[in-house]
Amino acid sequence: MVAVVGHQLSSFNTGPSNIPAPTVIQFSFEVAIVNYRGREIDRRQRLQTEYFRQSLGNGVTLDMVSIPGGTFMMGSPASEKGRDSDEGPQHRRTIAPFFMGKFPVTQAQWQAVMNNNPSRWKGEDLPVERVSWNDAVEFCQRLSRQTGREYRLPSEAEWEYACRAGTTTPFHFGGTITTDLANYDGDLTYADGPKGIYRERATPVGSFGVANAFGIYDMHGNVWEWCADPWHKNYQGAPSDGRVWESGGDDSYRMLRGGGWDNDPRYCRSANRSSNGPGNRNYGIGLRVACVFSR
Numbered sequence: 001m002v003a004v005v006g007h008q009l010s011s012f013n014t015g016p017s018n019i020p021a022p023t024v025i026q027f028s029f030e031v032a033i034v035n036y037r038g039r040e041i042d043r044r045q046r047l048q049t050e051y052f053r054q055s056l057g058n059g060v061t062l063d064m065v066s067i068p069g070g071t072f073m074m075g076s077p078a079s080e081k082g083r084d085s086d087e088g089p090q091h092r093r094t095i096a097p098f099f100m101g102k103f104p105v106t107q108a109q110w111q112a113v114m115n116n117n118p119s120r121w122k123g124e125d126l127p128v129e130r131v132s133w134n135d136a137v138e139f140c141q142r143l144s145r146q147t148g149r150e151y152r153l154p155s156e157a158e159w160e161y162a163c164r165a166g167t168t169t170p171f172h173f174g175g176t177i178t179t180d181l182a183n184y185d186g187d188l189t190y191a192d193g194p195k196g197i198y199r200e201r202a203t204p205v206g207s208f209g210v211a212n213a214f215g216i217y218d219m220h221g222n223v224w225e226w227c228a229d230p231w232h233k234n235y236q237g238a239p240s241d242g243r244v245w246e247s248g249g250d251d252s253y254r255m256l257r258g259g260g261w262d263n264d265p266r267y268c269r270s271a272n273r274s275s276n277g278p279g280n281r282n283y284g285i286g287l288r289v290a291c292v293f294s295r
Helices: 107-114 133-147 156-164
Strands: 002-008 023-034 040-057 060-067 070-074 091-095 098-101 224-231 250-257 274-276
Touching: 040 107, 040 133, 060 107, 060 156, 070 156, 091 156, 098 156, 107 133, 156 224, 156 250
Parallel strands: none
Antiparallel strands: 002 023, 023 040, 040 060, 060 098, 070 091, 224 250, 250 274
């Protein structure tokens, strides 16, 4: 269910003549909450937020959801099951408003911008994978030129803030995760959660039908998502805002978030961090884009 709010993002220029200026739209979505045993204890229906729909030409679009600004605790507490030392120390970050892709970038969207499809499993609504960090940056640059608007990879802080959507639990679903809600190795469990399905491949974006409280989907599992930041071994000296943390980082590695279809669910937690070389292409790695503007 969507409803046009009725105002365009006037601070955006219109880009090339075949790409219309986007219109802000409201949409409704559902949020599921589970307990530590994986039993669903709440299903919040008809939550609403805003997004804009960016045309990429030939009927292909990209939905960008409004992420409100706010402050959160980044990282995980020492008591969180499965945490690694690079997830601490927990620290407060203040994030400015921005827009983030409702879904990971799909193969149709990648094809529309890059004129190729590197993915192992083909499908227009499947997330693009086998994408290196360098490829992801080039995608953002080409998308920006094509639309006349600035798209980029999210910072690691923006990604975790958007993933948590106000929660402090290991997953935005709650204390555990199930394969009814996300795509990961269901032969493995987290906390007291149940075993489930191991699908052994990526699934179409949004196919589980539930978002987090910000209205974004597939933040846990399916494909890893590149962030802009270089690797830091922990959060000592991290900035207090949402900027990309460049100083003191090892730029021979770039950050990955969210976990993938073939991962233990502990790697799909909101706070989990991983990295890979910027030229590495793996069939479990994709991307999600961010965009900032002022109305």
